[in-house]
Structures are given as C-alpha cells and as structure tokens.
Amino acid sequence: MCISDDDMEDYEKDSEESYEQPLKKGTRFSCPDADFSDSEPSDDELYLERPQICLMDRTNLAESFLTELEREHHLRVKEEIRRKAFALEAELKGENERSLSAIAQLEKQTEMRREMDRRMDKQYQRKIAEALDSHLSLIQRDHEQRSQIEERRIKDDAALEEAKKREKALHEARVYQAKVEAEAQQEAARKAEERQKAALEAARISKAEDQGKEDEKVSKISPGETAKKKIEPPVAISVKTRRHLLTKSSNENWHVMASFRDFEKYQRLIARQLRQITGTVENVRTKSIELSKILKDSRCPYPVSLMVFSKKVLNLCENQGASFDGIAFAVGHVIVRVSAQVPETVDYLLAEFHKACMYTVPQFVQYSKVMNRAKEYQKLIGYREEDGKIESTDSYLDRIESYMKLYGALVQTEAGDVPNPHGLKEGWAWLARFLNVLPVTRFTAVALEAFLKMAGFALLKRYRIQFVKLLNTISARFLPVLKKSQADPEVHRITSKLETYLEKKLYLREPDGRRLEASLSSRVHMA
Template sequence: MDVVKLQIRCPQSFNGVGLEPDPDWSFSTLLSELDALEKKLNISSSTVPLPLTKVKSREFYGEKGTKRSSNAFVMRVSDEEFEDSESDDEEVYDHDRGLVKASRFQCDEVYLSSSEDETDDQQPCLDVRPYLMNEVGLMESALYELTNAHQLGVKEEIRNAISALETDLTNESEKSSSAHTKVEKYRDARREVERKFDIQYQRRIAEGLDNHLTDVQRDHEFKSQIEERRIRSDAAHEEAKRREKALQEERLRQEKAKAEAEVQAKLKAEEANRIALEAERIAAKEAAEKEAAKASKATTSEVPQMEALGGRNATSSGALIAQPKGSENDKTNKSQSAGNMLRAAESALNLERERMQKLKELKEINQSLRSSLNQDFGSTERHIGRLIRQIRGTKDNVSTKASELVKIFNNPGCPQTISIASFAKKVVSHCESPDNSPFACGYVIVLVTSQFPQAADAVVAELQRACIYTVPKHISYSKSAFESKEAYWKALGFREDDGKIESKKDYLKRLESYMKLYGALVQTEGRQNVHGLKEGWAWLARFLNALPANIYTAVALNAFLQVTGFALYRKYKSQFVKLLNIVLENFLSALRSQEDPELRPIMAEIQSYLEDKKFLEEPEGRTLQGSLLSSVMVPDSDYQAPSYYQQGRNYF
C-alpha cells in the first residue's frame, strides 16, 4: 500500500491563522471535513458537476459492530520510506508520538478543481500528488484503519503508562530531592544553632572563669591586706607585751629576790635561834653535871640523913612516877584503840605523813609568796585548769597539753611552787569530771613530773588527801572515837553540802574515779616516773595485808585492777597471779560472808575479772590515738597511750 503526503499549496498562514492541518486528526474528523468541503463546493458552483457527491456520510464501526468513537486522526508515513531520511530523528519521533488533538481550520477560499487545465490564478489549493494511496476497496481501507487504530491505541496506552511512570518517577525524584534539600538545610541550621550555642556557652564559661579568677584575686588581695594589718598589729601588740612582760618580769624578779631574801633572813634567824637554844641547852647540861659532881663530894654526915629520908622520898617518888606511868598506859590504850580503828600498813602511813608534810610546806611557801608579792595569780591557775580540762585521749593532745603546762611552770611571771600546787589540785579534781580520761591524765602527769620531780609528791599527796584508799588505809567506825555517823563519814572522805552529807552512791563514784587516776598514774611506763609500777605493786600488797573487806575497799580494789592489772601482769607475771588468787580466796570470801545485797554487783565484777582473766587484755583507752609523742619524753617502745575510758559505775 502506497502512502501519499498531502501538502497545502497555499501560503502557510492566512490572516494570521496557521493553515497547516493538525497531523493528529482522527479519521472521522477528516471525513466530516471532506463532507463539509464537498457541500461548500456544490453550493459555490452549481454549473460545475460534482464528482464527489456523497449520498451517505462515512461511518466506521469497530470489530464488534459498534460505532467507533471519534479519535484523533494521525497522519503518518511508512517507516520503510523514511528510514534513511529520518533515521537521525527516529528517537525523538518515537518519544513524541503521543496523540495530540488538532485545531480545526476552515479553508473557505480553497477549493478543489476537477480540471487540470485551469490557470495559475484558478489553481486549486490542494494538489494531488502521484504518491497518494492507490484506490482500494472500502473493506480493505476499513480493515487497515481498524488495524492501524488498534495499534495506535495499544501504543498510546503504553506511552501513557510509560509517561505516568516517568511522571511518578520524576515526582518521587523531585520529592526525594526536596526532602534531601530540606534535611540538609535543617542539618545546616542545627549546626549553625549548635555552633552559636557552643560559642555562647564557651563565652559564658570564659566570663565565669574570668569572674571567678577576679574574685579569687580580689579575695586574695583582701586577705593579704588583712593579714598584713594583723601581722603589723600582732607585731605591735607583741612588742608592747614584750616590753610590759620585761618590766613585769623585772619587777617580779626584784620582788621575788626580796621575798627570798626575807625568807632566807627568816630562816637564818630561826637557825640562829635554834643554835642559841642548843648552846643554852648544852650549857645548862654542863652546869647540871658540874652541880652533880659537887654534890657527890658532900660530907658523910649528910648521907645517913639522906638514907633516913629515902623511904619517904621513894614513896613520894613512887607516887610521882606512878602518875606518868598511868598516863603512858592510857596513851598505849588509846593507841591500841586507834590502831583498831585505822587499818593501814606502817610504811604506807609514814610515806603519807612525808608527802602531807611536803604539801603543807608547799602551801605555806605559796601563802608567804602571795602575801609578800601582793599579786593575784588567778589567771595562771585558770589557764592550768583549762589545759587540764582539755586533755583528751590522743597523742598529739597529750603532748601539746604537757608542753604548755611545762611552759607555764617555766614562766618567771608566776612562782613555780604556785604553778605546781595548782596543777596538783586541779588534775586531781578533774578526775571527777564525766569527760575525764584517766590514762591521758596519767601520761600528762608523768610528762610534767619527769621535768619537775617535786610535782610528783604534790600530785600523790593531793590524791591521798582526797581519797584515803589511795594510801591505802581504812578507818573503822567506833562510837568512842566519833561523835556521830556524820563525823565518821567525813573522816572517810564524804563531802558535806549545805549541812547534808553526800550519798554513798556519789561517794563511791568519786572513790572509783580517784582510784582509776591513781592506777593510770602508776601503770604509766614513761621516763622518770617516780611513782611507777613498783608503787602499784606495793599498794596492792599493803591493801591485801591491812585493809578489811567491805564495799568501800571492794570498789577501790576493782577500779585499781581494771586499770593497772594488765601492766602489773606484764611485769610480775606469776607473782601477780598469786596475789589475784589471794583476792579470790580471801577477799571475795570475806565479802560473801557478810551477805550484804549491796556487795553483789561489785563481787560479780571482781569475780568476772579474775575468772575471765581480763588482766590479759589491754584495757580500753590505754593506747593513745594519733601521732606518737616525742621519743625524748616517752620512748616508742614504752609508750602506751589512753583514750576515753568508761567513767564510774553505778553499783546500786
């Protein structure tokens, strides 16, 4: 089948309207246009025969006999004819083969002529070319058109599907690109915000650091200024104190020298008087001897007279002697009665008298100094009391307090005897305090008395004056010796407050406190402890040999063993165990025989101590806590330090 190409031989546009027919016309549209042209030609030229007269409009039906709807008519050329000429544009053509509706146009002035001899002015607008299709039958044309239309429909559907897919793909690509762009923009925005936040945070940190450093520098400068002012003030104050102290020391030195000179003069006067009295006594004795020698040379005539008078003189002499003899018997009886009342070892009583005499002399000297110097030493005594109250069970504390007390003793502003007497009195009274640490106080006493040995006797004397069981001694009640029970209790050491004697419970608590301090003192193994373990051993032996078994002695013995038993066992071993056996067999048996309910708690404690062998365990608080004391004052090997120790027990 040949293919023809129709071209319009008229201009391409007419009055601004394109004359080229739409290449996508449908076949029915073409037929309708052809019918319209035939009608126009028939009307315009009635004399000219109409070769193209058509009786019935051209209609085509589909494969099933239904009338086919008007579709776009597409004019195409054969692929074989234009294979060579249009090979370059084949891909573009295949891509743009979609059906496009054509715009309808009219050619009122164009007509078709049936004659080929017309002039050029009357040449028809459409010229039939030789390459038009050959005339074929109606059925073949219809079949061809149906086939071509079906192919075009299938291709159109394929192109539409491809176009839809391409459109969807393009839309998805655009959406993805848009989303990716938005994500990138959001990420950039977040990075920018974070960068700004980071810069702002770093700026705030830098500002805060700068402000802090400025404040620190300002504070440091302020403190430096305060410190400088304080140093200058302290220096000025110290200088003033130094000058005042120097003046005071000079004045005290002069007054002390004056007082010592007065004391020396007084002692010299007393010594001179004593020597004079001794000389007079010797002279009188010599004179008496001379008189006796002269009397022996008397005449013999006087001897019978003397013998005659001898009976009466002897009688008289006997009567005179009888009175002193009777007095001596009375004194012996009184001594024996007093011996039954006072239970103590003779050696312990002698040592007590010596210490009490030294303490009495110390107080007399202090009284003399106070009266002569006319000065109040209350601040020094209060300072000593404050230091003693601050003693705790740590090594640093013990060392510090002992050093400060030694400085006070060496202070020339206060006589040493006054400091010693105040120290002895206050350290003994402090043991009654609830926060007292007997081991720590014991070590402070040893550290101080190692440099001032005269203070040791003062401390022990104050202890024995406050508690008779530290001697040890006991006073038994006797109606003939004491006017009342209150007098007897006062002799034992009971205190009287507003005319009332303290209770036995309070007295036993104080008794236990005194015994613990005494035990802590004797068990302290430091240098130059003049009242060490040998004194503790002697106390225990004297106690068991002389003192009776009662509630007072039981409390004293239990407190002493609880504190000192560990140290005594370490030194005396089996000998100490023998003494404990005596306590178990004799002392506890004597307590049980009394059948006193008040004795049961203290008997149970002593028995538990002996049976459980608690003397093998170091008592609580014996070892100090903290850094070691100076090895010069207390050797490391011997140093055992106390901490807080349990206070007096309630036995009732």
C-alpha cells in the same frame, strides 16, 4: 497537579483546527460509480436514494476516521499533558526536597552558631569570674596584711604592758615562796616531835587492830559517834607532812595567781591537753612534750602551774567514761614522762591525790564513842557537800574507785628508759601498809579492789611469789572480816568482786589498755 489556562487554550485551538481541516477536505469527493441515466424513469426515487445512501456511507466512514484521529490526537495530548505534569511534579518534589535540605542545613548551622556563642559566653564569664576572684583575693590579702601589721602592733603594745604585770606578779610570787619556805622549815622542825608521837600512836593503834578492837565499823555511823582518830603508819605521816607543805604553798600561790589575766587560759590549755590523751605511743609522746612546755612557761609561777596540772589530772577521775581504765594507763605514761622533764610534778600530784583520797596515803579516819554529828565525819573522809546536802555513798565510792584506779595505773607504769619516781616499789610499800594498818570496811575494800585491778598484773611480774602470798593474806584475813558485815547489800557486791579477782586469778591477765598501741588504726584492727 495544576494545568495552566494557557495550556488549555492551546489545547482547544489544536482541537478546532484538527476538526475543521478534515471537514474541508471532505467536501471534495467524486462518485464515479453513480449512474444518473434516465433509462428507467420509474425507478427515479430508487436511483436517487442509492447514490445518497452510498454518499452517506462514505461520508460516515470519513467521519469515523476523522473521529478516530481526533480521539487519538486527544489521547496523545492528554498523554503529553500527563507526562509534562509528572515531570513538573517530580521537579517540584525535587525542589521541595532541596529547599527542606537547605532549610535543615541552615538550622543546623544556626544551632552550631548558637552553641558556639554559648560556649564563648561561658568561657568569657569564666574568665571574668577568675579575674574577679583574683582581684578580690588580692584585696583580701592586702587587707589581711594590713590587719596583721595592726595586730602585731597592738600585740607588741600589750606584750610590753603584760611584761610589766608579769614581772610584778613574779616578784610577789617569789616573796610568797620565800615566806612559805621559811614557814615550811619552821613547820618541819615543829612537826619532828609530832611525828615521833604519831609513830608511837600508830604502833599502839596497829597493836589494837591485831587484837580485834570493837570500834572498827565505820560504814554504819550512828548519831552518837563522832570524835575522830586518824589511823596512819609512821611513813605515811612523814609523807603526808611533806605533801601538806607543798599543798599549803601552792594554795597561797594559787590565790595570788587567781587575779592574773592569763590564769584561766593556762587552766583551759592544760585541761584540753589532758582530755586529748589517748592510748597510743605517738599521742602520749606529743602530749607529754606539750604539757612539759606549758609547765616550764615562765609567764606562770612554777608552783602554781604544777598545782593546776595536778588538779586537772584528778578532774579526769570525776568525768570518767566507759574507757577510763585505758585512759588511766595512758595518763600514767604522760605523768611519768612529764616528771622526767619537771621532777616536782609527782610530789605535787601525790599531794593532790592525798588531799582528794585519803586511801592513797594510806590512812583512815575512825570514830570513837564521843557525841558528834555524822555529817562532819563524812566531810572529813572526803564526802562532798553541794547546796547544803552531802553526796550519796555510792557517788563517793565511785570517785574513790576512780582515784585508786588512776593511782594504781601510775604506780605500775613502766615507760621504757624513763624512770618512774613513784613506781612499783612505792606501790608494794603502799599495799603492805594498807593491809597492816587500815581496818576492813566497805570503803577500804573498794580502794583495794580498784588498786589491784590496775596494778596487780605488774606487781605479780615484779614480786611473783611474794605478791601471791600477799593475795593469800587478803583471802585469809581481809575477806573473812569483810563477809561478817554483809548485812549491807553493797558490801556483798564489793566482796563478790574481790572474790572473783582472787578465785579466777585475774591478776594473771594483763589489763586492757595497759600496753600502748602504735596507732589508733592498729587498735581498731585488733578490735
């Protein structure tokens, strides 16, 4: 707290006035008791001193009184100054508090104003961004419309040109088709006599098989054995001839269409639809419809589209995964549904089956004791050659197993009210011909095991005791012959698989994936 100079000067003046006034009054005093007579001259000094002492005493009393008054006045002044100072300090504190409150309020208002400005800026920026986005969208839409118009114009021009090319290609295809049909008729007439001879030869070979001929071992090929004989039943020869004619016709059309610009597109389209097949009802129905539309497309010659479909179906066997068995059943359903819309599909597919795997006919190529090379025999029965090297037997058998699984899945497929043109009746006939004609080897054992694994359950449901008798025939006649050649460890493996299938009666158990699921979610729930 500070005291101003003016207050100090007033204080000094008041002190001086209060100090001077008592002194002036103090000069006027009387001494009525003092005695100034000369009755006792000897005591002059005493009498002179006494009045002085009395005067001094009274004077000191007045001074003391004045001093006390002055001290009280000083105290009052100090108290007044202190009171004013406290009041002034309280007023200053109140003023400071009011100033601080006003400053805080001002800062709060300033911050609120800033926040409001910030929100207004964001809202304004948002509106600008929306307006800019709308403007850009309009520009983009206009550009797309112009691009679409230009693209339609280009497509129309290209379509006109393509129509001319397709018309020319279709005309050439029809010419080739007519030529092939004429040749097929001539070939059929010429083959009639050959079928009779083949039937007699097949009967002779079948009789030789029942007597236990010695040249039955095919899996062990010696360099000195080569001349080939094909063992086929008469029915198989007839079927093979028809399939061969279809394959020949399709191959000629295939070379014609190889130069067609959209040919690769059709192949990729069919392959993509087949790869997307899953074991659900909706997927099978959708893919069947899509594939039927593709096969009926007039832009691609009919035989060529069927040939592409057949080749792509069999390509699934070469890229099989862990779930191939379930996919094979779903593919069987798709094939049956497509064949209901395109009846020739099954003929072309079976022709491709017979070309890729002779055991689907069934037929078997056997050596006689004539000098030739083993490599030619392997290529004849279906081994593949890459970079001058023949594939391994394990790789060959894996493909044979996949082909037979897909064939078995097709045979046992029952697609509700959609008839199967190559169903259980054909599967039963195939199995009978297979066991009656083909020799017992490692190759035929693999084919038989794969077929039974996929179609055994359905054959049991249809033929019951007859199928069980057929399985007993396999146990009594097929397996004992197979066990005699167990010097090869791979033969022991396939023998064990067949014995397990028969002893554990796996044909009583429905294969996984045979029954289509309602949806993928239900399949996951059941898992």
